Amino acid sequence: MSHTVADVNTVVERLWPLAGAEPWDAPGFLSGDPAATVDSVHLAVDAVVEVADEAVAAGADLLVVHHPLLLRGVTSVAEDRYKGAVLARLIRGGCALIAAHTNADVVETGTSAALAERLGLVDPRPIVPSDVPGRGIGRQGRLMEPTTLGRLARLLGEILPATASGIRVSGDYDSPVATIALCGGAGDSLLREPAVLAADVYITSDLRHHPASEFRENARLVGGPALIDVSHWASEWLWLETAAEQLAAALPGLAVTVSDVRTDPWDFTIVQ
Template sequence: MSFTVRDVNAVIEGLWPIEHAESWDAPGLLSGSPDAPVSRIHLAVDAVAETVDEALALGAGLLLVHHPLLLRGVTTVAETTYKGAMLARLIRGDCALVAAHTNADIVDDGVSSVIARRIGLLNEVPLVAGAVPGTGLGRAGDLPETVTLGHLARLLAELLPATATGIRVAGEYDAPVTRVALCGGAGDSLLGNPEVRAADVYISSDLRHHPASEAREQAALGGGPALIDTSHWASEWLWLDTAANQLRDALPGVTVTVSDLRTDPWDFVVTQ
């Protein structure tokens, strides 16, 4: 059975509907002919030079990424810019580029749900409800048994691919944890969310100094979660295997591969 970019994109939009993406987002088909054939799909978190090289070397007809390459407005795609250079190489290599971003964050089996299930959360609910029941941004739930904050941080360190920045924690190592809130990717905008405030710990990425500091001060005064800060790339990479399996089921005969390349931007860290 043969498929085109149009066919594959229809499956992608069926699994991760664009109409449920955040208003500021820019997912969907970013480049490529809808009529081009696709026999191999490659998945990555980021469209960067290395993942484009990988997709082209594999002979992929479509590169599916989590982060949209054109999320921010551009006025040129000249090949003197990295976005222009990558788009040109993808087009010349007959490899379409598609992004599934916040539309893949909110669904059941989406980015945050994958993390929640890998750490064993029960009674999972979204932090911010979506248009469809059971969907939405982030997740909260209960661990099967109480563990220490340090134990949970170590579990995440084993679960997530290694990065230079590792796992950062704000809270007492031996603090008991039962209720967990989390958001894959950048999530400090949800620090004031009621589910987050009611949790024992909040797991997310890119937690900035001031929002994290204010959350910890408020927690000390009137209750609130400990914080676990993970690599943005690592927290979203876990979803790729789930997405790949869904695509394999929907597109029989198409080879679907997942990039193991670390596209976290940091190379090393010096501890003090």
């Protein structure tokens, strides 16, 4: 069965409605011919040059990414600039570009939900619910069997693809963990949410020094969760498999592949 870019975009917007995106976000159909035929779709977290080259080399007609390439305004798409180079390579290669970002975070099978599922959380619920039941930002839940902070961190190391930054933990290795709050991608905006404060540990990415330090100092004084900081790219990469299965199910005959390119920006770490 033949599909067009417009057909796929319709499914993307049904699976991950644009109405669920944050006001500052810029997901959606970013480049390409809506009428072009699509036989193959490639999925990735980031539209970087290596991913664009990979998609074109694989013969993909459409690249679906999590992070919008044009999230912030640009005044040039010249090819000596990263965003211009990506767009030029995709356009020359006949590969359209669509992004599903915060609109894919909040759905029942979104980025945080994918991580919660891999951890085996029981009764996962959004940290911040939306107006649509079951949808919202982040996830909270309990483990089927309690563990320790150290064992949980090691489990994350097995679940998530390897990155130079690894798994960073603030808390005692042997402290018990039964309840978890998590947010795929950058989640320090949720540090004060009641569901986060009530958990034994909060897992997210891109935790900055001052918010993390203040959070843990308060926890030492009055009680509160440990922190686990993981790679932003790795925490969201897990969702691509779910997204690929959903697209393939909705569009019979469409070939859907997932990129293994590590678009985490860090290459190595010196452990002191």
